[in-house]
Amino acid sequence: MTLFNLVKGKGDTIAYSKLFYFLMDSNKEGRTDTLIYYSKIMAEDFNNEGAYLDYFKAICEKYDINVDFGNYSSIDISPMNKFSKEKAENWLKKMLAKKIITKEQYDAIKK
Numbered sequence: 001m002t003l004f005n006l007v008k009g010k011g012d013t014i015a016y017s018k019l020f021y022f023l024m025d026s027n028k029e030g031r032t033d034t035l036i037y038y039s040k041i042m043a044e045d046f047n048n049e050g051a052y053l054d055y056f057k058a059i060c061e062k063y064d065i066n067v068d069f070g071n072y073s074s075i076d077i078s079p080m081n082k083f084s085k086e087k088a089e090n091w092l093k094k095m096l097a098k099k100i101i102t103k104e105q106y107d108a109i110k111k
Helices: 003-010 013-024 028-046 049-061 082-097 103-108
Strands: none
Touching: 003 013, 003 028, 013 028, 028 049, 049 082, 082 103
């Protein structure tokens, strides 16, 4: 099975890590949509906490928004278009509900 199939079909965390690092070595335009796709599968279908963060970071990367999870107040999603900003905010709400981020971290992000 390919890494893609292992992630998509089985939620294989080792395959996801390999796929993630493989994609991070590729160009930004080529990786962002793929990261969004596979991290969302790992997050929603297999409840992988790291994938929730990866998905949010990939959405932000499409808009050249720097994401520093060590400093949530440095994250500013306000430059996103309305549709993407709504998608990012909804994702943040999911992360808050699943206790992946705290209310303070959520509130620190500039929306």
